[in-house]
Amino acid sequence: MSANTGSNAYIDDSVTFESFQLDPRLLQSIKYNGYDRPTLIQSSAIPLALEQRRDVIAKAATGSGKTLAYLIPVIQTILNYKQSEQNNSQTQEPKTLGIILVPTRELAQQVQSVLSKLVLYCSKDVHSLNLSSQLSESVLTSLLLDRPEVLISTPSKLLNVLETKSSALSLEDLKFLVIDEVDLVLTFGYQEDLNQISSYLPLKKNLQTFLMSATLNEDIQDLKMRFCRSPAILKLNEEEINKDQSKLLQYYVKVSEFDKFLLCYVIFKLGLLKGKTLIFVNNIDRGYRLKLVLEQFGIKSCILNSELPANSRQHIVEEFNKNVYQLLIATDDTEYIKEEEDGQNLSDDEGAGENTADANSSASTSKKEKNKGINLKKDKDYGVSRGVDFQNVACVLNFDLPTTAKSYVHRIGRTARAGKSGVAISFVVPLKEFAKHKPSMCPTAKRDEKILSRIIKQQSKLGFEILPYSFDIKQVEGFRYRMEDGFRAVTQVAVREARVKELKQELLTSSKLKRHFEENPQDLQSLRHDKELHPARVQQHLKRVPDYLLPEAARQDKKKIGFVPFHSAKNLKRKNKVYKKNNKRSGKLDPLKNFK
16 A cells, blocks of 8 residues: 555545544554545545444545545544543453455455554554464464454455354454455355355444445445445546546557467567566466566566465565566466356356356366376465555556456556556457467467457446557567577476476475565575576577667667557557558657667
8 A cells, every 4th residue: 555646536635634533643653654635535434434433335446545445444443442441441351343354365465564554653452463364273263362453354264263263253342344345355256255244243233334346336235235224325536537547558469379479578578668567367377388488588577376375475566566576477367266166157247158168168277287286276365456556567468368358457457556657458369360379379368359349348438448559560570480499498397397396486485474584685585586487498598689680770779679659549549540541650650560
């Protein structure tokens, strides 16, 4: 969670945090962490929660400050309760006063981190426990007996604790319940868990509820009836938010399966995209294949997927946010995890029946892994396309197009956050090109064109435009032979070996990450996540780009290799029209079509 330095679409200059009459210790923490003025959602939700004791259902975009909008009332409520007990000379025994439910383990850790910063000056009165932090059973029981004021968890983990450790956890004094990212909680299939959790909640009517989400739809009506009483429903000014989100430029590139790897090689080796890039792939093997292929050419990247230990995943995100890594290859396979568990496929509103093929392909992939001796456990509470606070991401590259339009929205939400500009590029495989190159094939690519049409339709309804970007493949043909040579070295055996090797490395370093790293910063190198995994065949000569591969102008002066000019969508559209009309480009040259 960063300071409120976002655009004017989110900041509310008409109020201050002091106007909420917060505890001085909480105000001091807010100022210390750089939160100058509340955002619109905060200035609306905090008074309703504190002064009127209303339940709150809030819809606000990513980066608008939803986390603070419920954490500040939660902390203030606890401090008020402690003060009233002290004034009445009652014995202040620790009690669990609130629960915060989130859809993923990563988001649980993120919320706890923000909460720890806000209770910096009142930490003796507000203790928190993250149930999703993979603690041992004995340690968890011991910590629950201390009655922490705030519990943070995924719904499944909380239900498990309630069912197995009911003697150690008492909810009779509960004063608030928060369900963050409600739409994603429901998408992940936690509805039944929430229904069962409701039976453990106290029956008294003063339980305050917060339902926070980026979207509000009919799916939350059941939660509203079950957990809320006459809630205040808040929505930010849609026109201002849409205006702010226009800083996100969206493009799609129609390309063959093998040429995905070729374009990645050219783009990242020549530095055609500036800043940090988050690359999404559709399964874990694809992530390791792409990493190994890029390694052939000396391009470093790190992996993020559901198999890695939770400590490692958290550390990877933290280091990525600190600019230690420029390329992060993320496997957003939550929907596949759910398919493997219950045989059902998550789908968007427009095509529930068309995802059956993807479910079958995913299930068959899982069977192949087991047959080949790779029975690696995935974390069902893992999720990276939503909730995780990736900072200063310049570009989101959909190396594999997501299987639903809804997933696309979640992925591109990792860039252009809080008023900053960003770019989303999606590789789309035309149906006629599907399965022509088996080693580079991804089963989900068969439906790329259908998914793209849904995405375009969806973004059009929201007032956004996805423009085609036509790479001139002729300009990169000189690199094709080297890519073919490098790609051949990355066999399926090499991918599986790298996958197991990476997991072993991360399991070893995970124990260090708990306590050792802060005391020994010199261990940074040994704990880096972008180290080479090395396929069986290592070709050092591929790591440099010989001059003869570059166009003539760039051979003399390397500075003439530019970067992808993703600046003005209108200018690009106008230039494309001029190019089609006159068969030549006007104005600034496009380095991916002409390196001169």
